[in-house]
Amino acid sequence: MLLNPDEYEDARQSRDARFDGRFFVGVLTTGIYCRPVCPVKVPMKKNIQLYPSAAAAAAAGFRPCLRCRPESSPGTPAWSGSSWKVSRALQLIDQGYLDDGTVEDLANEIRVGSRQLARLFKKHIGASPTEVAQTRRLHFAKKLIDETSLPLSEICFASGFGSLRRFNAVFIKIYSRSPGELRGVRKNQSSKSHKGLEVIELTLFFRPPFDWKALLAFLAYRHIPGVEHVTENSYARTISVEGISGDLRVEFTEGSTQLKVQINFPESRQLYHIIDRVRTIFDLRADGEKIESFLAKDEILRPIVKKHSGLRVPGCWNGFEVAVRAVLGQQVTVKAATTLVGRLAMRNGQKYSCDNPELNRIFPTPKVLITADLNDMGIVGQRITAIKQIAEMVERDDLIIDCTTATECFVEKICSIKGIGEWTAYYIAMRALSDPDAFPYSDLILCRAATKPGDALTPKQLLLLSEAWKPWRAYSVILLWAHYGAVHKPIMEKAKTTKQAKSRAAKRLHVGHSD
DSSP states (O other): OOBOHHHHHHHHHHTOGGGBTTBEEEETTTTEEEOTTOSSOOOOGGGEEEESSHHHHHHTTOEEOTTTOGGGSOOOOTTSSOOHHHHHHHHHHHTTHHHHSOHHHHHHHTTSOHHHHHHHHHHHTSSOHHHHHHHHHHHHHHHHHHHOOOOHHHHHHHTTOSOHHHHHHHHHHHHSSOHHHHHGGGGGOOOOEETTEEOEEEEEEOOSOOOHHHHHHHHHHTOOTBTEEEOSSEEEEEEEETTEEEEEEEEEOTTOSEEEEEEEOSOGGGHHHHHHHHHHHTTTTOOHHHHHHHHTTSTTTHHHHHHTTTOOOOOOSOHHHHHHHHHHTTTSOHHHHHHHHHHHHHHHSEEOOOSOTTBOEEOOOHHHHHHOOOTTSSOOHHHHHHHHHHHHHHHTTSSOOSTTSOHHHHHHHHTTSTTOOHHHHHHHHHHHSOOTTOOOTTOHHHHHHTSOTTOOOOHHHHHHHGGGGTTOHHHHHHHHHHHIIIIIHHHHHHHHHHHHHHHHHHHHHHHHHHO
């Protein structure tokens, strides 16, 4: 599958970072494929072919560039014009689904036939699911070789290769060098350690515009004490994968299109899963420029997009965790919900120790909360019951809170629990299911933010209005929340202060008259 070079020529010539990962350049004269931001001399237009994904370029016979390192690209946007089924399949492949499963299993997971899935991938991605998975493995392995001091045997299995023989054969075929030869002098490089374990440091890229300060502020306002710690330029948290505990830290730098990730985790086989979750938390795969261009067509959203460029939809580490947090946040302030979830984690979470003293708990598992005593913490009884029911459903696999679940099915299931309404369900879908079109239309702030200050739409009116924002309504939510905080809230607070001042003045006049 080839793209029209004319549509991307300006971006290619200017090395525009906004297009990094949206297309890849196959150079006919060298047999190499590059990112559009590659620092080498821009090849002539007649000597290139453009592909929608790295896997498509690899499937066409091109080798990855050693200079721009396609493995460091933000990747193909999961929702870039693809069907829902292709997008979900890409997310599953990113999570390593095909490392152990088959294409047939993947097709069954998203309820299509394997041939239909293959046709959809060829149409939207330019490569088969297997080729996408192979490119993912290769790219992640190359990244670990370049950026860490992990033994090559660990890199092999951390990347999803089934054997060292296969690992070496693929690298020799693609790069004409063994993994050891590619690493070169890096084998003698020292690394940081924590409790005798290597702290893995990796660099991830994103496409601008990206207002990471706003995203960090969102996470900081809703952080779970003991589990998460957020500063002006970093996010840290404890993690647990298959019962094994660890922690990670993400740091941003002003004026850069990359971020640094430090991972302290004893099992290297889980590294890709951890990195995938980091990408999800910060919505790194999003094509912000494309999303904003679409939403800016709307008269209501146009000025908001212009003022709040670069907003992303914050994801989460674990769907169950964000579900519990959402239930605790019902009908209370965000600050109050933070206090409640902190108490819950402190009482029921596994103790944890690391270099960051702010991190001391692993968020409790569904199994723990099923039997946990949640009384005497200020949590309303109905919410305790709801949390336990969610935990039971998750433990039985009756409720899956991740990207493998369609939003409609998820909303129907979780709303069957007494005390959980559509607002809670769609909020969870935004952050845990990675659905870019999830829309909690009954949210009071959204109803106010979508019209002039002092007025409010009804949920039905807002839902009707939002039809023009599909399929990016989750991003419209973040935009409207930001708009409300910047415009509506100050006006309402000023009006409230003025009203209170007038009331006090009237009271003083009344008291004076009585005297």
